[in-house]
Amino acid sequence: MTRTILTLEQMREAEQAAECSLGELMERAGEALAEAVALGSAPRAVLVLAGPGNNGGDGYVAARHLRDRGFDVRIAALADPKSDLAVDARTAWDGEVERLGDDTKPAPILIDCLFGTGLSRPLDDALAATLMRLAERAEFTIACDLPSGIETDSGALLSDVPEYDLTLALGALKPAHRLSPAMRHCGQVAVADIGIDAASDWFEIAEPVLPPARPEGHKYDRGLVQLLAGEMPGAIALAAKAAARSGAGYVRLFTSQPIEGLPDAIVQTDQGSVQDERIGCLLVGPGMGDIPVLITLALTAPKPIVFDADAIRHVGDPERLVGHDVILTPHEGELKALFGDIEGSKADRALVAAQRCQNVVVYKGADTLVAAPDGRLGFAPPAPSALATAGTGDVLSGIIATLRARGMDAFEAACAGVWIHGRAAERAGDPLIADDLIAALPDLT
Ligand SMILES: NC(=O)C1=CN([C@@H]2O[C@H](COP(=O)(O)OP(=O)(O)OC[C@H]3O[C@@H](n4cnc5c(N)ncnc54)[C@H](OP(=O)(O)O)[C@@H]3O)[C@@H](O)[C@H]2O)[C@@H](O)CC1
Ligand SMILES: Nc1ncnc2c1ncn2[C@@H]1O[C@H](COP(=O)(O)OP(=O)(O)O)[C@@H](O)[C@H]1O
Numbered sequence: 001m002t003r004t005i006l007t008l009e010q011m012r013e014a015e016q017a018a019e020c021s022l023g024e025l026m027e028r029a030g031e032a033l034a035e036a037v038a039l040g041s042a043p044r045a046v047l048v049l050a051g052p053g054n055n056g057g058d059g060y061v062a063a064r065h066l067r068d069r070g071f072d073v074r075i076a077a078l079a080d081p082k083s084d085l086a087v088d089a090r091t092a093w094d095g096e097v098e099r100l101g102d103d104t105k106p107a108p109i110l111i112d113c114l115f116g117t118g119l120s121r122p123l124d125d126a127l128a129a130t131l132m133r134l135a136e137r138a139e140f141t142i143a144c145d146l147p148s149g150i151e152t153d154s155g156a157l158l159s160d161v162p163e164y165d166l167t168l169a170l171g172a173l174k175p176a177h178r179l180s181p182a183m184r185h186c187g188q189v190a191v192a193d194i195g196i197d198a199a200s201d202w203f204e205i206a207e208p209v210l211p212p213a214r215p216e217g218h219k220y221d222r223g224l225v226q227l228l229a230g231e232m233p234g235a236i237a238l239a240a241k242a243a244a245r246s247g248a249g250y251v252r253l254f255t256s257q258p259i260e261g262l263p264d265a266i267v268q269t270d271q272g273s274v275q276d277e278r279i280g281c282l283l284v285g286p287g288m289g290d291i292p293v294l295i296t297l298a299l300t301a302p303k304p305i306v307f308d309a310d311a312i313r314h315v316g317d318p319e320r321l322v323g324h325d326v327i328l329t330p331h332e333g334e335l336k337a338l339f340g341d342i343e344g345s346k347a348d349r350a351l352v353a354a355q356r357c358q359n360v361v362v363y364k365g366a367d368t369l370v371a372a373p374d375g376r377l378g379f380a381p382p383a384p385s386a387l388a389t390a391g392t393g394d395v396l397s398g399i400i401a402t403l404r405a406r407g408m409d410a411f412e413a414a415c416a417g418v419w420i421h422g423r424a425a426e427r428a429g430d431p432l433i434a435d436d437l438i439a440a441l442p443d444l445t
């Protein structure tokens with residue numbers, strides 16, 4: 001299922017537009033938090049850390065519901081509640097409230113309700129140290145909405161942040177749940193439906209629906225991927241094999257020097273034209289090296305193109321791509337080489353890049369984003385860090401080129417490719433080499 005992602009501003013608008021009162025939203029949030037804890041653990045000792053805002057308010061509500069479910073609940077508050085809603089929630093809790101500090105005793109279950117989307121500055125050192133200590137001593141840690149210390153729109157860590165077992169996002173995911181470095185601190189991320197109903201162009205990329213192959217179809221129906229080889233045979237071989245194993249009907253490689261060890265089914269030729277009507281998608285960049293003329297050649301083709309790796313560095317001016325049908329797959333360095341320094345969060349940078357070249361941009365990294373020029377932004381679910389090894393990007397561009405050749409729209413193909421790539425990595429294990437991803441592709445495509 002696709003999960004919506006809302007920024008701080010969108011979240012606040014959605015809260016105001018909700019059909020029920022804000023108090024009711026908080027009641028549902030706290031109840032959902034208690035439910036999540038009860039699902040993860042039999043009744044035992046719980047410590048709720050409550051901040052001064054509405055995140056703290058959620059904590060008082062959760063405490064009440066957990067006590068009703070038989071949990072032995074303590075609350076440690078950083079300060080008295082400041083917001084009206086939090087004051088009401090505090091009033092409805094008739095148990096004791098400890099003052100949070102160096103001497104606060106840990107409990108096996110820790111619920112962090114210190115700060116959520118309203119965090120405006122780093123936690124002070126003593127508070128961050130107390131939070132780290134209590135999280136280390138707990139057996140099950142759960143963050144309400146966001147781990148405290150995380151900036152919701154950028155995913156930045158403003159101070160030391162524990163790694164939680166579970167984060168319960170209220171109403172919708174926030175960008176930080178799917179941006180680095182924050183996302184690795186969230187653990188499993190569940191969304192509580194509290195009655196917020198907001199549409200957004202931002203979402204978490206979900207399992208794709210791939211185009212079915214026509215039973216009576218021929219090889220071109222399944223997609224002809226045309227690769228333009230350059231100087232480095234290893235990278236182009238990975239991309240070609242990934243394209244073939246993603247279900248392309250035909251993978252053809254224009255190369256002046258045949259590459260040894262490729263399956264015979266991948267046709268290698270030094271003849272041919274990028275004008276061939278049957279081409280479903282061109283792929284240029286993996287193993288390209290310093291042959292910029294390949295970009296000029298590819299841009300004469302009236303067909304979709306994937307530009308990866310060296311091809312991205314050699315485009316020169318992003319506006320050169322306007323009017324063409326291109327997917328770009330840059331990592332951080334390649335994005336910077338083509339677009340220069342762009343201000344803002346990774347999400348902002350991805351969208352500015354897509355706008356400037358008027359094409360789909362797959363902005364890779366530990367967090368990968370897929371941006372469209374119309375403002376759609378897909379956030380990849382977490383993928384194994386074992387992907388940080390040479391050649392995995394070549395595999396990704398091969399997958400995306402095939403999905404494009406199979407007839408998927410550029411944005412859909414890019415999102416689907418990113419999702420499949422991450423799941424292939426999960427199957428390949430840790431450590432992995434890029435070739436292992438290819439072996440996992442047939443089951444996923
Ligand atoms: N969205 C929804 O539909 C619903 C949202 N709900 C919940 O509301 C949460 C957002 O609540 P929120 O806006 O009150 O902000 P919150 O995160 O509690 O923190 C603000 C307080 O902390 C303070 N403060 C900030 N940084 C600080 C620091 N470093 N060190 C010390 N203090 C610091 C700040 O003070 P100030 O900056 O004003 O000085 C202010 O007092 C959201 O995450 C979700 O849990 C649900 O209840 C209902 C449905
Ligand atoms: N720490 C990480 N966690 C998850 N995925 C990662 C991480 N580092 C890199 N990746 C993914 O691995 C791939 C690396 O691609 P790229 O940087 O182009 O490498 P190469 O050029 O060697 O193939 C990208 O899909 C990227 O999103």
Ligand SMILES: [K+]
Pocket residue numbers: 055112113114115116143144145146147148
């Ligand atoms: K929190």
